Amino acid sequence: MSELVARGFLRALHHAAESMLRHPPTHQAVEGAVTALHQAAEALTAAEKEVVITVGDEALFLGSRLLPHASIEFHGMRSDLQQRGVDSITVLRGASRRDLADLASVAAGHGTDLPAGGTVRLNERPLTPAQLEARPLSGLRRTYAASLDALRSVSSGRRLELGKVSGAVEGFLRGGAAEGGPSLMLATLHNHDETTFYHSVNVCLLSLALGRAAGLSDDELRPLGMGALLIDIGRVVLDDPALRAPGRLSNEDWALVRLHPQEGALAILAATRPGEEVAAQIALEHHVRFDGGGYPDLGGRRPHYLSRLVAVADVYDAVTSHRTHRPARTPHEALEILSRGKGEAFDPDVVEAFIRMMGLYPPGSLLRLESGEVVVVTAGTGGSPRALVVSDASGALLEVPEPLDLAGCRVAGELLSDDVGVPPASLLEAALAASGGGR
Ligand SMILES: [Fe+2]
Incomplete structure (x- = not known):
């Protein structure tokens, strides 16, 4: 069975648990989410009599096979389940709607166990670490999940904690993200439910590699990585539902979007420590063009060099990701778009360095x-x-x-x-x- 089917089941479980946390049990949204979970369980067990999802220390597994993408996507749910003592989830073919609703209830923290002998069972088939797939989850993937958590904590109303952000950048540097190569494949990760957060982490990964390719030292890469990870934090601070709605934005929505660089810079400055101020400048300038155009209006001034690096990474990831109003373009097409903007939208030297780093067909193509x-x-x-x-x-x-x-x-x-x-x-x-x- 493919990872996609397993991810579909875990996504449905996550949605059902989330809706149980927000609504009473008889609410229409809970009913709909449990129905979707029931359907996902049918797809999960279409080819096998029973399927075991293993909840490991740092990752999720299908039986003993690592689920790399799902381990990042459902990092929070995995650790919640583990804290509630869940090591494995066995789903039998024909699993009942009621048992699946009980499973979602456990994931939501409303219950801690399921009856033995049901169609969904907990901890029946726990595997030891030695039995799980030998390939360890890479440090880069763990840092990716930690970076998402750092950004999510801002959206849940908590103050921006730059310590978590700088810790994530440090983790990426230790994991070799700045050296490019295979690590750039991780920067192709997207998630339709959390477009802004995944985009920000990708821009950080791409910017670190680009900065290194352009000859920057670790001391210069640290603020670059922080600024890159926080470029769109202003969108989170603004948190206008209109910006999250699918479809094209109205003129009024666009006016709001154009405020996100200033909002982000202010939020970063409020939390910044000495030496990190350039991260705020990067957030302020990431939509300012090389020729001084774009937004906000800085009087035609050219953006900081680090902002010019991040601007290229920002556009590359945006173009290669699927958005509600337009399909994704291929990495090769994205490089052509950057190349066409050389000298006007983008710093020509930075674009050249990016294309050299990525090659004809960038990693992840x-x-x-x-x-x-x-x-x-x-x-x-x-x-x-x-x-x-x-x-x-x-x-x-x-x-x-x-x-x-x-x-x-x-x-x-x-x-x-x-x-x-x-x-x-x-x-x-x-x-x-x-x-x-x-x-
Ligand atoms: Fe932005």
Whole structure:
């Protein structure tokens, strides 16, 4: 069974638990969420009589197989379940709506156990760490989850804690994010429910790698990473429901959006410590163009060099992610857009450095080769581009992706993650293993 189906089940469980926390049990929203969970359980057990989700120390597993993407997405729910003593969830084919509602209730913290012998069982099949997939969850993935938590804490009304933000940047630097390569695959992670947060973490990862490629030291990368992680914190502070509604924004909404750089800079300045002020400047200037245009109006002044780095990373991630009003573009197309904006929207030297770092097909690109195989690019530069084969010429997905040197391979076209059903970020651990890493 694919990770996508398991993620669908975990997402439905998360939604059901969240709706139980917000509404009384008989509320229509709870009923709808439990129905969706029931359907997700049917999909989960379509091919097997029972499916076990293992709740590990740092990750979620399908049986013993690591669920890399879901481990980040449902990091909070995993740790809540673990604190409530849940090590494994067994879902039987034909699981009843009632048992699934009880499971959601446990995830919401309203209950702690399910009756033995039901169609959903807790802790029946706990696995020891030694039985779980040997490939460890990379430090980068853990830091990604911690970065999301740091941003989420602001949206839940708490004060911006720059200590958590600088800790996340430090974690990325320790994990080798600035060295690019496979770690850039992690920057392809997107989530429709939390677009702003995932986007911010991706911009941070891309900015750190770009800063290093442009020759910056760790001391310069720290404020760069903090500013990048916080570029859109003003959107969170503004928290206008109109900005979260699907579809195109009205003129009034746009006026509000244009305030987010100032709002963000003010929030950062209020929490900043000496030496970190440049993070506020980056948030203020990330929509100011190289030629002085854009917003806010700084009187035509050119933005700070670090802001120019972040602006390129910001646009690259925005263009390659799916938004409610437009589809995602491929990484290669995003590089073309940046290239067209050289000297006007973007600093030409920064764009050149970014394109050199990313290569012709940036890490995370999905390519169909003329042989018919589909590959994920794991490293675009530094010798010949490398990739992992994810499906063979007949279109069958490989259980274990195989490393491939792209030199001499002919590319037939680029694909989007939704077409292939394999999120490139899921393959980070495999890419690290193939590159001899394994952080
Ligand atoms: Fe922004």
